[in-house]
Amino acid sequence: MSDTVCKIIPADPNTKISPDKMDAARKYVEDILKCDSVNVQYSDDPKFIDCGSNLERIKCPLCGRKLGFDWWQGAMSAASKSSFTGLDVVLPCCNKESSLNELDYDFKCGFASCEIDIVNPAKDIDDELIEAISKLLACDISVVIARY
Ligand SMILES: [Zn+2]
Secondary structure, three states, rough: OOOOOOOOOOOOOOOOOHHHHHHHHHHHHHHOOOOOOOEEEEEEEEEEEEOOOOOOOOEEEOOEEEHHHHHHHHHHHHHHOOOOOOOEEEEEEEEOOOEOOOOEEEEEEEEEEEEEEEOOOOOOOOOHHHHHHHHHOOOOOEEEEEEE
């Protein structure tokens, strides 16, 4: 059996959220949504928030061409040397500047230094829940839906 993990992260990779706000959001999710567990994670620097086996392709956000996983892994490895504090890249397809966070990941991925992981939620994370969590965390959020 595979697991679905809905990861709630700040939309901006550099946003830090205080533990009390994160905890309030975790409690809110536990109250409102049936799921296996809700876990809060932190890291000092932003890290890649992956979507597990849901990651099928990555495309250029500017010209829409498909990016090779080889190129992407090289760019990720270069960015990891600065602990993902610099995410700027020059795209191989159109030679334009963008950011690893802006790439068109399918399914969606992101970068963040904190996340709320909802393991096997009984229903989809709807707009209402996103809005409520966004208010509790006092920032815009993204949802990464991972499968393992
Ligand atoms: Zn391009």
